[in-house]
Amino acid sequence: MESYGRTSPLMALALAFVAVIWVSPFAWLVTTAIDPKTTGVLEIPRAIGIDNFVSALSGTAGLQFVNSVWLSVGTATLTVIVAGAAAYPLSRLNLPGRNLLLWGLVLLRLLPSAGIIVPLYFSALSLHVLNNVGVMLALTVLNLPFALLLLKNFFDSVPIELEEAAYVEGANVWQIVTQIVMPLSRSGVAVVWFFSFTSAWNEFLLPLIFARTDTAFPMSVGLFAAFGQHGAVDYGFLAAYSLVYAAPAVIVYFLLRRNLNTGFAGVGVKG
Amino acid sequence: MASQTSPWLRSARGPMFVAMLPAIVLIVALIYFTGWAVTYSFTNLELTGPNSLNWKWIGVDNYVRLFTRQGFLSSLWVTVIFTFFSAIVGQSVFGFVLAAAMRGLRGWGRTCVEVALMLGWLLPDIVAAFLWQATTTDIGFVNTLILQPLGFPPYDFLANYALVVVIVANIWKGTAWSYLLFSAALDSISREILEAAKVDGATGLQRTWLVTLPIIRPHIATNMLFITIWTFTYFALIYALTGGGPGSSTEVLSIFMYHQSFGVGKLGYGAAISIAMVLIVGVLSVFYLRQLKEPK
Numbered sequence: 395m396e397s398y399g400r401t402s403p404l405m406a407l408a409l410a411f412v413a414v415i416w417v418s419p420f421a422w423l424v425t426t427a428i429d430p431k432t433t434g435v436l437e438i439p440r441a442i443g444i445d446n447f448v449s450a451l452s453g454t455a456g457l458q459f460v461n462s463v464w465l466s467v468g469t470a471t472l473t474v475i476v477a478g479a480a481a482y483p484l485s486r487l488n489l490p491g492r493n494l495l496l497w498g499l500v501l502l503r504l505l506p507s508a509g510i511i512v513p514l515y516f517s518a519l520s521l522h523v524l525n526n527v528g529v530m531l532a533l534t535v536l537n538l539p540f541a542l543l544l545l546k547n548f549f550d551s552v553p554i555e556l557e558e559a560a561y562v563e564g565a566n567v568w569q570i571v572t573q574i575v576m577p578l579s580r581s582g583v584a585v586v587w588f589f590s591f592t593s594a595w596n597e598f599l600l601p602l603i604f605a606r607t608d609t610a611f612p613m614s615v616g617l618f619a620a621f622g623q624h625g626a627v628d629y630g631f632l633a634a635y636s637l638v639y640a641a642p643a644v645i646v647y648f649l650l651r652r653n654l655n656t657g658f659a660g661v662g663v664k665g
Numbered sequence: 666m667a668s669q670t671s672p673w674l675r676s677a678r679g680p681m682f683v684a685m686l687p688a689i690v691l692i693v694a695l696i697y698f699t700g701w702a703v704t705y706s707f708t709n710l711e712l713t714g715p716n717s718l719n720w721k722w723i724g725v726d727n728y729v730r731l732f733t734r735q736g737f738l739s740s741l742w743v744t745v746i747f748t749f750f751s752a753i754v755g756q757s758v759f760g761f762v763l764a765a766a767m768r769g770l771r772g773w774g775r776t777c778v779e780v781a782l783m784l785g786w787l788l789p790d791i792v793a794a795f796l797w798q799a800t801t802t803d804i805g806f807v808n809t810l811i812l813q814p815l816g817f818p819p820y821d822f823l824a825n826y827a828l829v830v831v832i833v834a835n836i837w838k839g840t841a842w843s844y845l846l847f848s849a850a851l852d853s854i855s856r857e858i859l860e861a862a863k864v865d866g867a868t869g870l871q872r873t874w875l876v877t878l879p880i881i882r883p884h885i886a887t888n889m890l891f892i893t894i895w896t897f898t899y900f901a902l903i904y905a906l907t908g909g910g911p912g913s914s915t916e917v918l919s920i921f922m923y924h925q926s927f928g929v930g931k932l933g934y935g936a937a938i939s940i941a942m943v944l945i946v947g948v949l950s951v952f953y954l955r956q957l958k959e960p961k
Contacts, residue, residue, distance in 0.1 A: 406774065408766070409763075409767065409770070409778050410778075413777055413778045413781040413782075416781040416784070416785060416837065417784060418806070419797065419800050419806075419837070420788075422796070422800065422806050423792075426799075476687045476688050476691060477688060479684035479685065480685040480687070480688030480689070483681035483684060483685050484685075486674055486677075486681070487681060501950075502695065510698040510699060510702045511926075512701075512705065512926065513698040513701040514698060517694075517698070534691060535694055535695050536695070538688060538691055538692060542688065554671070554673075557673055558671055558672075558673045560673075561676070567676065570673075570677075596789045596790055596791075598790060598791060598901040598904075599901065599923075603927070613791075614791045617795060618791050618905050621795050621798070629799065636796070639789055639791075640787070640788050644784070647783070647787050
């Protein structure tokens, strides 16, 4: 029974052990963040307070939080709109060589993004977008191949008959797209939005090179700059900052979890 | 498949082509950037100095330099070790074992383990780097919680076993993906097949090796494809955790390329390194895709 039946107590114990090991670095982060008097050693907090969180959300740190939100929501929304608008025609119209094109683009994206950073940098410089808007545009370009492929595969699984029926009933293109196609593709769009959001939220290398002042940094570069500084390390501040930085990615995942699971089934393992 | 003659599609053709325009512009930009990067790799372009303006074509010199100069080959070796142990062995095997072990588990127990795994995956790279740096230094909790109670002196893992720490950190971070994929794959296997194998007298190990693994072979190949590409070109976690050091013990190819391009300023050589990375990843991908296509 062991490989597909009920779990034995020994197995449950082993799994519990794995779970404890997995969350223990995270536990350190939490106990350090809520303890204003922390020294960075793992221990029961000597005091509990929100001082660390206050300093992680005020001044420059707060500005960096706003930068990250603006950057990630902007990138994800732009990616979904641009990719969705192109993926739907790609799925519906019989364009020759479309699959070859899509896989070719995905192959192109295997290039480590660091490899095209120099051309990206010079282009952003000449277009005067050497800032978070530039990062947003660059990330959208980089996200596009995977977003197109995933959304096209997803639209392929939405039956066209519904659209044709609506057309016969006299609905126009805009009504069909907004009232039939979009509601049916919610989970595919959620997957792409989520992946674009987290990749932008995570992105480190592009803003490291594009953003020059600490008030323009998103949180990834802000955190790196803060713990890269030598001298006395303020573990309480860094831990609180880390939690603030990690929270949106975790929250967005759990909000979209149901959509994501169906979306995974639809687009995840399809060739 | 959508038929070309449907009146709905005929009426929607115009708006559809207009809708594709922004994507076409950005795709052209992507191809243009890539072409530019390939072009750099045949020049002696540098970030600063005279060669930043008056660069010259130098043919394949940058590619010859990959094999004749110190650096590239040893960095490639570090990358291979990192990818093999953290992705192929660590994340993939561990993800499969967890997915198999959790098959019978339902309810809150399963949720707890899944949430624990997902936390690692969802944490931003730089947070994971900070966490593992703090965890493995001499006052980190591996020392305070495990070594000191056992009577050992504090030990700075990050300074002495940087590559091991980086590999463990990446296993911690990435296993959730493999777990999710294998979990979905195992759910697609019908119980009847496993029951039948059991009735025929197959042991647990035989059932896994001879029944389960062949069925989920496409999933294994898909998983390998993704995690190999991600791990081979991973930058942020390693760079933030060790910066490639101590020495060059954790200088994987992406960091080597970054150092050569923006540290030393040799943009042409850096471009050649990234093209070499693409070729290596490309060969590996073709290998995995063949495994994916092969009939069962």
